Amino acid sequence: MCYSAQVCEAYDEYCDIFGADIDIETFSQLYGMKIEDSRIKTPPALDAAFEADQRAEMLQIREAILQHKAQQVAKLGQEIVDQRERLAKAELSLQKKLTKKASEDQRIATNKIERAQEKLADLHRTDTKNGDARMYPGYYVPVLIMENGRKLVRPMRYQCRIAGSPESYDTRFPGTYNARMDNLDGFWRRQFGYTHGVAIVTAFYEHVVAANGERVVLEFKPITKKNMYVACLWSHWTAPGKQDLYSFAFITDEPPPEVLAAGHDRCIIPLKLQNVDAWLDPDPKDLDSLYDILDDRERPYYENSLAV
Secondary structure, X not given: OOOEEEEOOOHHXXXXXXXXXXXXXXXXXXXXXXXXXXXXXXXXXXXXXXHHOOOHHHHHHHHHHHHHHHHHHHHHHHHHHHHHHHHHHHHHHHHHOOOHHHHHHHHHHHHHHHHHHHHHHHHHOOOOOHHHHXXXXXXEEEEEEEEOOEEEEEXXXXXXXXXXXXXXXXXXOOOOOEEEHHHOOOOOXXXXXXXXXXXXXXXXXXXXXXXXXXXXXXXXXXXXXXOEEEEXXXXXXXXXXXXXXEEEEEEEEOOOHHHHHHOOOOEEOEEOHHHHHHHHOOOOOOHHHHHHHHHOOOOOOEEEEEOO
């Protein structure tokens, strides 16, 4: 399963290549929700892209990002103050008598201070890192969809909650960030042929077992270095008194030989550029044509390396 991927944070690329519009309203709602709910995650590269976008229509998003960042800075600053107090008390206690509790407090406080300082430094840095565009299940990223004949770039959560399901669906089916191709007209029948999307991806990551038996994470990238237009299914979940949720899953299939040889048994499906429009506007009465699009995929050779 594709548990993580490097997404294209430049939402304008979706617009330039596919003639799509940015769903500014939904992006604004998402970043407004982040201020109230720290569990909502977005890739740092996406935040940076909005911060750098000086168009007037992006003002509300920029302000929400800055407000959320200020909240995080304040929270981490208070954490450092609290843990320094805890550390001082532990060290004072250890000067008088060696106890297990004081030793544990000293260790925990030291580790928490270091982690908080690292997070603070990360919030303040202006350079970019390779992992800034990396997403994990639960992260919100741009997805290209077709809605009422109009192409839109909308933020969606990477883990699909099918419309009509209870919120507990997320924990009952934690693997719904991937949709197996051999189960599209089964488990995913309410999405396949109805709600299709595309995410621009530059790399994907998998847990594999190395030759020495160690479990490691590998980064897989097309040897061509070209972006991949990965096939997705999505759903719009609603419930009384709850915030609407747009969420999606990558479609996965049997892997090419080089991915299998590296130790993984699934792979995302990059579409050919000329097939994207047909994929985004599916006919539920002609599933065979949709399977043909998935079969007629790009088949790059994937080189791999240890993820950093």
